[in-house]
Amino acid sequence: MKKLGSQTWQFTTRPVILGSSAVVGPEEGEGPLASDFDFIFDSLEMGEKTWEKAERALFMKASVMALENAGLDEEKLEYFVGGDLMNQIISSSFAARKLGVPYLGVFGACSTSMESLAIAAMIVDSGGGKYALAGTASHNCTVEKQFRYPTEYGSQKPPTSQYTVTGSGCAVVGQNDGTAKGPYIVFATLGKIMDLGLKDPLNMGAAMAPAAADTILSHFRDTGLSPGHYDLIVTGDLATVGLPIAKKLLADEGIPMEETTFNDCGLLIYDLDKQKYTIAGGSGCGCSAVVTYGHILKRMKKGELKRVLIVATGALLSPLSYQQGESIPCVAHAIALESGGEGA
């Protein structure tokens, strides 16, 4: 592994995503990416008695399916890196009970998907192990309950508010022994905390946009690449409010984003015209995870995409910090994926 510039890791052995999974709830199953998901639960309860147990069930289903899709025996797995949005990240820690491997719990709010993937890739790339599982999950009802209002309360939401994705995505990262066809994990650009003083938890897209723009800017500065290097650049969950802000910030910095397709996972996952309840678009840990591990990796496999940069964005607030009048610190972590068949 090599460090480029001030924020980017270049994985010299190019670890491989051997297999991944995207497991979602019924609403995501009605969205435009439904056919890319490995499993769709037909109820939000998922046969469990509480929302928290349902989120855990999602996570466990996704971790098992990722191992299956990678064709890896559970005994061969060496590490699990995961996180979620619950207090004390209970969903991933409780899901880790079943896996029985060394576990690192991480919290990056909705940026957890790429934060965990970066750590898993670092473990494998540095020779710390051959196989590591990275994953995250969110459930609409657990997150709404913890960060906003009780689900039965039926509080009004402003047009800037986003809809937490019910979904879990996991990826098995393996050592590149030359036989696997990819996709390879090439770079990870770790984000700095950005806090421009926004305080509204019902407008997180605007709060997170500067973090996304800063990480994208740092990625191109550190690697010397330009947006045209990638077929697709996606942010995690900026949605209708945040993505235009990120685009403007990057345009102001002179980054030619028009060279590539620049989109957002929160906009891809739902059909905003039909699924009106999603308001500004998707959010939550599961958002970038299921779009990346379901939709994007499948498109890479089909050869539609060769190089992709995923910039997962996280709003690192707590209900308490918000009630005490604090602003929202945000972060974005980027991972560059490349499909096989060509050198770096």
Next chain:
Amino acid sequence: MIYLWAFLIGGAICVVGQVLMDIVKLTPAHTMSTLVVAGAIADAFGIYDPLVKFAGAGASVPITSFGYSLVHGALTELERDGWIGVVTGIFDITSAGISSAIVFSFLAALLVRPKG
């Protein structure tokens, strides 16, 4: 005519609530408390009583009428029983609302399990 006034006055109170949420950026809970307190203060100045007579349900249904009822009950019993009336009268008019909230919550809890 009373229907029209009920619609206009009731609607106007709701507009105030919506403005408190959208422009003043109060939370739903703060908005509700503000309206209750506003109703209580309005009664202290003797404004809310004529409003209820004028607009009927337009003034008695919105949450402002809860604040009005609290103060109104207390003041009525203050006149009748002296200072102790402030304590005994505060829930006099509102008791129907509070009791039904308790009874219906109990019935709902028997039938369904809240998940939060």
